[in-house]
Amino acid sequence: MDDNKTTHIKHTPGYGIYILVWLALVTLTALTATVAGISFGKFSIAVALVIAMIKSYLVLSEFMHLKFEMKAFRIFVLVAILFFLLLIVLLFQNYSYY
Amino acid sequence: MTTENEVVVHAHRDDVGARMGMWLFLLSEFLLFGGLFLMYSIYRYNHQHDFHIAAEGMNIFLGTANTIILLTSSLTMALAITAMQKGNKILSLVLQIVTFLFGLAFLVNKFFEWSAEFKEGNYPGSPILTAKPSGQILYYGLYYTMVGLHGVHVIVGMTIIAFMIRFTIKGIINKDDYVKLENAGLYWHLVDIIWIFLFPLFYLIT
Amino acid sequence: MSNSSIALDGNGKLPSYLIDQGKRKGLLAWLLSTDHKRIAILYMIGVLSFFAVGVSLGFIIRLELLTPQGTIIDAQAYNEIFTLHGVIMIFIVVIPAIPAIFGNFFLPIMIGAKDVAFPRLNLLSWYLYIIGGTMILLSMVLPGGAADTGWTFYIPYSVRTGTNMIFTLSAVFVLGFSSILTGMNFLTTIHRLRAPGMGWFKMPLFTWSLYATGWIQLLATPIVGITLLLVIIERVFGVGLFDPTLGGDPILFQHMFWMYSHPAVYIIIVPAMGVISEIIPVFAHRTIFGYKFIAYSSIAIAVFGSMVWAHHMFAVGLSNNAEFIFSLLTFLVAIPSAIKVFNWTATLYKGSIELEAPMLYALAFIFLFSIGGLTGIIQGALNVDIYLTDTYFIVGHIHYVIFGGTGMALFAALHYWLPKMFGRMYNKKVAKVAFWHIFVGFNILYFPFLIMGWLGMPRRSYHYLPKFQIYHIIATVGSWILVAGLLIMFINLLRSLRTGEIVTENNIWGGESLEWKVQTPPIAENFEEIPEVTAAPYEYKDNDEPVLEKEEVN
Numbered sequence: 001m002d003d004n005k006t007t008h009i010k011h012t013p014g015y016g017i018y019i020l021v022w023l024a025l026v027t028l029t030a031l032t033a034t035v036a037g038i039s040f041g042k043f044s045i046a047v048a049l050v051i052a053m054i055k056s057y058l059v060l061s062e063f064m065h066l067k068f069e070m071k072a073f074r075i076f077v078l079v080a081i082l083f084f085l086l087l088i089v090l091l092f093q094n095y096s097y098y
Numbered sequence: 099m100t101t102e103n104e105v106v107v108h109a110h111r112d113d114v115g116a117r118m119g120m121w122l123f124l125l126s127e128f129l130l131f132g133g134l135f136l137m138y139s140i141y142r143y144n145h146q147h148d149f150h151i152a153a154e155g156m157n158i159f160l161g162t163a164n165t166i167i168l169l170t171s172s173l174t175m176a177l178a179i180t181a182m183q184k185g186n187k188i189l190s191l192v193l194q195i196v197t198f199l200f201g202l203a204f205l206v207n208k209f210f211e212w213s214a215e216f217k218e219g220n221y222p223g224s225p226i227l228t229a230k231p232s233g234q235i236l237y238y239g240l241y242y243t244m245v246g247l248h249g250v251h252v253i254v255g256m257t258i259i260a261f262m263i264r265f266t267i268k269g270i271i272n273k274d275d276y277v278k279l280e281n282a283g284l285y286w287h288l289v290d291i292i293w294i295f296l297f298p299l300f301y302l303i304t
Numbered sequence: 305m306s307n308s309s310i311a312l313d314g315n316g317k318l319p320s321y322l323i324d325q326g327k328r329k330g331l332l333a334w335l336l337s338t339d340h341k342r343i344a345i346l347y348m349i350g351v352l353s354f355f356a357v358g359v360s361l362g363f364i365i366r367l368e369l370l371t372p373q374g375t376i377i378d379a380q381a382y383n384e385i386f387t388l389h390g391v392i393m394i395f396i397v398v399i400p401a402i403p404a405i406f407g408n409f410f411l412p413i414m415i416g417a418k419d420v421a422f423p424r425l426n427l428l429s430w431y432l433y434i435i436g437g438t439m440i441l442l443s444m445v446l447p448g449g450a451a452d453t454g455w456t457f458y459i460p461y462s463v464r465t466g467t468n469m470i471f472t473l474s475a476v477f478v479l480g481f482s483s484i485l486t487g488m489n490f491l492t493t494i495h496r497l498r499a500p501g502m503g504w505f506k507m508p509l510f511t512w513s514l515y516a517t518g519w520i521q522l523l524a525t526p527i528v529g530i531t532l533l534l535v536i537i538e539r540v541f542g543v544g545l546f547d548p549t550l551g552g553d554p555i556l557f558q559h560m561f562w563m564y565s566h567p568a569v570y571i572i573i574v575p576a577m578g579v580i581s582e583i584i585p586v587f588a589h590r591t592i593f594g595y596k597f598i599a600y601s602s603i604a605i606a607v608f609g610s611m612v613w614a615h616h617m618f619a620v621g622l623s624n625n626a627e628f629i630f631s632l633l634t635f636l637v638a639i640p641s642a643i644k645v646f647n648w649t650a651t652l653y654k655g656s657i658e659l660e661a662p663m664l665y666a667l668a669f670i671f672l673f674s675i676g677g678l679t680g681i682i683q684g685a686l687n688v689d690i691y692l693t694d695t696y697f698i699v700g701h702i703h704y705v706i707f708g709g710t711g712m713a714l715f716a717a718l719h720y721w722l723p724k725m726f727g728r729m730y731n732k733k734v735a736k737v738a739f740w741h742i743f744v745g746f747n748i749l750y751f752p753f754l755i756m757g758w759l760g761m762p763r764r765s766y767h768y769l770p771k772f773q774i775y776h777i778i779a780t781v782g783s784w785i786l787v788a789g790l791l792i793m794f795i796n797l798l799r800s801l802r803t804g805e806i807v808t809e810n811n812i813w814g815g816e817s818l819e820w821k822v823q824t825p826p827i828a829e830n831f832e833e834i835p836e837v838t839a840a841p842y843e844y845k846d847n848d849e850p851v852l853e854k855e856e857v858n
Contacts, residue, residue: 015177022173029165029297033158036302048298056291063176064287065280070114072495073121080125083523083610084132088139091559094614094626095140115421115496122488122522130526133560137534137545140556223542232544232551239543239550243534 021062028055113277120281124288127251131292134244138299141236148233153303155220160211161301164204165293171200172290175259175283185273187266194263194279197286201256208249241300248292255286318832320727320825338423339828341725344409346430351405352794354396354437359787361389366749366783369776372768382766383452384467388444390455391472395479396437398710399568402575403521404433404486406717407514409725411490413819414508416499416837418829421492425485432482439475443468454764456565459546459557463538470539473532480525480532483571487521490514501837508817508841509598513578516602520567520574524610528564531557555620562613570609572706573673574602576713577644580666583720584648586815587663588655594647595840601640608637618686619693627686634684641677645670660813661735665716668743672708676701679754694764697757703750715742718797723807727825730800738796741789748782817841 032051040047061067066074142149178193219226220238227238262282265271271279313319321341324333334342364385368375377385408426412419420426444450451472453462462469494515498507534545535557544550546557585592592598614622614630622630648670657663679701683689692698723729752775757763761772768776811820816839822830 015180018173018176018180022169025169025172026166029162029169032298033162033302036298045303048302049295052295052298055294059172059287059291059294063172063290064284069117069121073118076118076121076125079519080128080523084129084135086611087132087527087563088136090611090614090626090629091136091140091563092143093629094555094559094622095143096623110418112421112496115492118495119422119425119488119492122491123484126484126488126522126526129523130530133527133530133563136527137556137560140553141545141551144553145551222544228550235544236551239545239552242541243537243543243545 017062021058025055025058113280116277117280117284120284124284127288131244131247134240134247135295135299138240138244141233141240145231145233145236148231149237150303152230152234152237153300155215155218156301157211157214158301160207161297164207165297167200167204167207168290168293171197171204172287174200175286179276179279179283182266182271182273182276182279187272190279191263191266194259194266198256198259198263201252201259204252205249208245244296245300248289248296251289251292255282255289258282258285317823318827320823321828322726322825325828336427338419338427340408340412340419340423340426341826341828341830343426343430344405345725347400347404347408347433350430350434350437351397351401354392355401357441358389358392358397359790361385361392363783363787365389366780368766369768370773370780372770372773374766379766380449380452383454383764384444384450386764387451387454388440391440391451391476392437393706394455394568394572395476396433396440398572398706398714399483400433400479400486401714402579402710402717403490403514403517403571404429406510406579406721407486407490407575410721410819411493411511411514412497413822413826413830414511414817414841415494415497416502416818416831416835417493417497418831418834420489421496422489425489429482429485429489432478432485436475436477436479436482439471439478443472443475446471456561457532457535458561459535459538459552459554460548462535463546470536473536477529477532480529483521484525484529487518487525491518491522494518499834499837505596505599506837506840509581509592509595509602510575510578510817512599513574513581513602516606517571517574520571520606520609524564524567524571527560528568531560531564555617558617558620559614562616563610566613566616567606567609569705570605572710573641574605576669576710577602577641579713579717579720580648580669581644582815582817583662583666583716584651586720586813587658587660587666588652589658589814590651590655592647593650593653594643597643598647601643604640605637608633608640612637615684615689618689631684631686635681638677638681638684645674645677660719661730661732661739662716662720662813664736664739664743665712665719668739669709669712669716672704672712672746676704676706676708679704692757694762695757696753696761696763699763700750700753700757703753708746708750715739715793720813721819722797722800723812724819724824724826726801727807728800728802728804729807729812730796730804734792734796738789738793741785741792743789745782745784745786745789749779749786750782752776752779752782 028051032048035047035051036044060077066077174193174197178190178197181187181190181193215221221227222239222242227235259282262271262279265278319325321339324330326333328336334346337343364377365382368377368382408420446468448466448468450467451457451462451469452465452467453469457469457473462473494507494511534543537543538546538552542550544552546552546554548554581592581598611633612630614626615634618627618631679697683692683698683701719730719735756772756775759772761768761775807824810822810824812824813820818835818837818841819826821835
C-alpha cells in the first residue's frame with residue numbers, strides 16, 4: 001500500500017498558479033454579470049449555469065487539488081453530480097406535461 | 099477501547115483517508131443544497147415571470163461584491179495551505195486570518211442586504227410579501243432559505259478556520275502534518291462553490 | 305505493535321474487547337469507547353430497545369383494530385400511535401439496525417482492519433442516534449402530543465397540525481445526520497483499510513452490501529434532511545415553500561420526501577441481503593453461487609433504486625410520460641434483487657443443509673421477502689396501483705419486505721454472530737421454538753393484510769367497514785403469536801449472555817470469512833497481526849467433492 005503519510009502533491013506548487021486561477025474566476029464573474037444584462041431568452045439561464053460550472057470546475061480542480069488526488073476522488077464527485085442530474089431530469093419529467 | 103495507559107501503538111495515520119472522508123462529507127453537503135436547487139428549478143420553471151420581477155429588487159452590486167469576496171477568500175485559503183507546505187508558518191497564519199476576515203466581510207454585507215430587504219417589507223410572513231403573487235413569495239422563500247443556509251455554512255466554515263488558526267499557532271498544524279488545514283480548506287471551497295451558483299440564480303435573472 | 309503491557313488471560317490468550325483495558329472502567333469505558341465493537345453493542349442495546357417500543361405500538365394498533373369502531377384509544381391517539389410506530393420502526397430500527405450493529409462490529413474484522421476509518425466519528429454517530437431516538441420518545445410525552453401525520457409527514461397537514469412536529473422533525477434530522485456519518489465512515493473504511501491481499505473481489509458479500517448502502521446513506525439522506533428542515537422553517541417562518549396558500553407545492557414535497565425514502569428502503573434491505581449471503585453458504589456448506597453477480601447487484605440496486613421514487617405517487621396526478629418511466633424503472637429495479645434470490649437458491653441446491661437457527665431465519669427471509677417483493681411488482685403496474693394505493697395491500701407489502709426481509713435477517717444475524725460477539729451459545733432448541741412462533745405468527749398477522757387490502761380496506765384508518773373485521777381479528781391473533789415468539793427469542797438470547805454455554809473456538813459455524821479466524825470474543829485490536837489475505841471468503845467444496853468437515857460445537 002502507498003505511504004499514507006506523504007501527501008498527494010509530489011511537487012510543492014508555487015503560489016502563482018492560484019493567483020492565475022483567481023484571476024480567471026474574477027474574470028468569469030465579471031463576464032457573467034455583464035452577460036446578465038443581455039437577454040438570450042431561454043438560453044440566459046443556460047449561459048449563467050455554464051459559466052458557474054466552469055468556475056466550480058476551477059475551484060474543484062485547482063483550489064481543492066482534485067486533479068492531484070487519486071482517481072477514486074474524481075469518481076466520487078462524478079457519482080454525486082450524476083446522481084443530482086438524474087434527480088433533476090426525472091423530477092422535470094413529472095412537471096412537464098406532454 | 100481506549101489504550102491510553104499503554105505504550106502508544108504506532109498511530110495509524112492516513113492523510114489520504116482523512117481527505118477522502120472530508121470529500122465524502124462534502125458530497126452530502128452538496129446534496130443537501132442540491133435538494134434546495136431542485137426545488138428552485140421547479141418553482142422557477144413554473145413562475146418564470148414572477149422570479150424575474152422579484153429578482154429586480156436584488157442588489158447586484160452587493161451580490162457581485164460578495165462573490166468576489168468569497169472567491170478571494172478561497173484564494174487566500176489555498177495560499178495558506180501552500181505556505182504551510184513550504185514551512186512558512188507566519189504567512190500561513192496571516193492568510194488564514196485574512197480568509198476568516200473575508201468571511202466576516204461577506205456576512206456583514208449580507209446583514210446590510212437583508213436589513214434593506216426587511217425595511218422594504220420583503221420578509222417571510224410580512225403583509226407586503228404575502229400580498230405579492232405566489233411566484234414572488236416563492237422566490238423570496240427560496241432566497242432566504244438558500245442564502246440563509248449558505249450563511250450558516252459560512253459561519254461554520256469560519257469557526258473551523260478559527261480552530262485551524264489556533265492549531266497553527268500551537269504547532270499542531272505544521273509542515274509535516276497539515277491535513278486538518280487541507281480539510282478546512284476543502285470545506286471552505288465548497289461554501290464558495292455553492293455561492294458561485296447562488297449568485298447568478300438569484301441576482302442575475304434577466 | 306506493542307501489546308506487552310496487556311496481561312494475557314489464564315489461557316495465554318489476549319483479553320477480549322469486553323474486558324476494560326484502558327484508563328477507564330465500567331460504564332464510561334463503554335460510553336466513551338471508540339472501539340467499533342463496543343459501539344456496535346451500544347447500538348444493539350439502542351436498536352433493540354426501540355424495537356420493543358415499536359412492537360408495543362404495533363401491538364396496541366392491533367388491539368384497537370379488533371373492532372370496527374373505537375376500542376381502547378381515541379382517533380387522535382390512534383393517528384399518533386401509527387405515526388410513531390412508523391417513525392420508530394423505520395428511522396430508528398430498520399435503517400440503522402444491521403449496518404450499525406453488525407456492520408460496525410464485523411466490517412473492520414472482515415476486511416482485516418483494527419477499526420473503522422474514523423472511530424471518534426463512529427461514537428458521535430451513536431450519540432446522534434441516541435439523541436434522535438430519545439427525542440422521538442420525548443415527543444410522546446411533551447405537550448402538544450406526538451406527531452400525527454403518518455411517518456411520511458405530508459404537507460400541508462404537517463405544517464398545520466398542532467402536534468410536536470418541530471421536535472419530531474428535528475429528531476429525524478439528527479438521526480439522518482447519524483446515518484450520513486456512518487455511511488461516510490464505512491465507505492472510507494472499505495476504500496482505505498483493507499488488509500494486504502484483500503482485493504475488492506476477495507471481500508465478503510456483507511462488505512459489498514455495506515459499501516452500496518453507504519453510498520445511499522451518504523447521497524440520499526441529505527435530501528430528506530433539507531426537506532424536513534424546510535417543513536420546520538415553514539412552521540416557524542411561513543416562507544411559503546411548503547404552504548399551498550402562498551404558492552407551495554404539496555406534490556413537490558412528496559417528490560423530495562420519496563427521493564430519499566425510496567432509496568431508504570434499499571438502505572434497509574441491502575445489508576440484510578448481505579447477511580443472508582453470509583449465512584447461506586455456511587449452512588449449506590457450499591460456495592456461494594455467482595459471487596460477482598451478487599456483489600454487482602448490490603450496486604445496481606443502489607443505482608436503480610434512486611430512479612423509482614415516484615412510484616409512491618402514482619395516484620397524485622403525475623404526467624403520463626413520467627408515470628410510464630417510473631413504472632418501467634420499478635419493474636427493472638426488481639431484477640437485481642431477483643438475481644440474489646436465484647443465486648441463494650442455487651447455492652442451496654445440492655448443498656448439505658444444516659437447519660440451525662441462523663439458517664432457519666435466512667430461509668424465512670428468502671420466502672417472505674419474495675412474497676413482499678412480488679407484491680411490490682404488482683404495485684408497479686400503474687392501473688393496479690391506482691386501485692391499491694393507500695390500502696392494506698401496501699401495508700402488507702411493507703411488512704413482508706421490511707419485517708419479513710430485514711427483520712428476519714436481523715434475527716438471523718443475531719443467532720449467527722452473537723456467539724462470536726460474546727462467546728456464549730444460546731439454547732438452540734428454544735431458538736427454533738421461537739423461530740416457528742415468529743414465522744407462523746408473522747404470516748397469520750400479515751397475509752390477511754394482503755387480502756383485505758385487495759378488498760378495499762384503507763390504511764391508517766381508525767374505523768372500518770364491518771366486512772373487514774374477520775381479517776382484523778385473525779391478524780390480531782397472529783400478532784399475539786408473533787409477539788410471543790419475539791419474547792421467547794429475546795429472552796433466550798439475553799439469558800445466553802449470562803448463563804449460556806461458553807464458546808471458545810474461533811470458528812463456531814464453519815464460516816470462511818475473517819471473523820471466524822479471530823478469537824471468540826475478539827481481542828480489542830481484532831488481530832494480533834494484520835493478516836495477509838490469499839483466499840476468497842467462501843471456499844467450500846462444490847457439488848461433486850466431499851463437503852468440508854465443520855468443527856463440532858459442543
